[in-house]
Amino acid sequence: MYYYIIVALQVLCFYHCYKNNKEYYWYFIIFFIPLVGCIIYLITQVVNKKDVSIISEEITTIINPTKKIKDLETAVKFSDTFQNKINLADAYSEIKEYNNAILYYEKALDSGFKNDPYTLNKLIKCYYKVGNFDKVIAYSQKINLEKEFQESIYFYGLALEKKAYFKEAEIQLKKLDIRYSNYNERLELSKFLIRRNKNAAAKEVLKEMLQEIKSMSKQNAKRYKAVFMEAEKVTNEL
Structure with missing residues (x-):
């Protein structure tokens, strides 16, 4: 049974290889290393290459998170756009370097997007993580948390408590009691x-x-x- 499955897989790969005019060396890989060769061919040649690229990028980020940061820093130097700064800030936030994330989120806001709600929302979490509760409160009051960013009510409520606004903190935290x-x-x-x-x-x-x-x-x-x-x-x- 196992043998027939391998043969069927080889036939499938050969057919795809022929139909799509793949390089000749694929025929040798599929024939001489049946199972492994077929798997390699399917992953690299049949599966959506965009998906493979995304998976590869995610693996690289896990193994070497600083590479993604360096690439995004280069992108910002080359083109100092709002989106490039947001991408870099997001990457810093992912690895919990919140001060650096704040720096680039704030730079993004300064580039003509002063009241962008999505950036302000990201800053709420970052400022909470570094203990700047005044900023958390200030930015939380600039956007409609209940309508679009309910997850940030948590940081807002706890920040209010830290600043001794206990009544308002309780009101906010109770909104999450669902x-x-x-x-x-x-x-x-x-x-x-x-x-x-x-x-x-x-x-x-x-x-x-x-x-x-x-x-x-x-x-x-x-x-x-x-x-x-x-x-x-x-x-x-x-």
């Missing part, structure tokens, strides 16, 4: 309520979360296992 979603954010809401000596309200949030995760499929419950365990721990400590 059933069957936002488990990490709701866990943080419960901890915020505990810090504000509102244990009964915190228990209610935790109780709902635990019940929801218990009623999930095994696959989804496994996904939120860490949140479930932390929620149980916080509940038991109350």
Whole structure:
């Protein structure tokens, strides 16, 4: 059976090779290294080359993240456009170099896109990560978080707490208390309520979360296992 599968795969590759006028050396690779040769041919010649390029780029980024940064820095030097600066800032943000990310996001805003909401939203996370809570609050108030950037309400709420705007912080964090979603954010809401000596309200949030995760499929419950365990721990400590 295995033999016939290999032969069928070879025939398929030979046919594709012939139909698309591929180089002759592919015939030798497919014939003399049957399985491996066919796999190499399919990946490099049949699979969408754009997809292969993307996968290759992602692997290179994982192995050598600084290469992507250097390439994007070169792009900015060659063409100092808004998009090139955003791409470089995004790359810095991906590797958690938030100060550098902030630098290029701000430069992008200065190039005629002062109130671009998507850039401002990215800055909210970066400024939170470096502990600049004043900037988090200022930029959060410039865009409609509820309409387009709900994930940033989390950073906004916690930044408000850091600056002692407790009432407003609670209002913002409670916007994330949506059933069957936002488990990490709701866990943080419960901890915020505990810090504000509102244990009964915190228990209610935790109780709902635990019940929801218990009623999930095994696959989804496994996904939120860490949140479930932390929620149980916080509940038991109350």
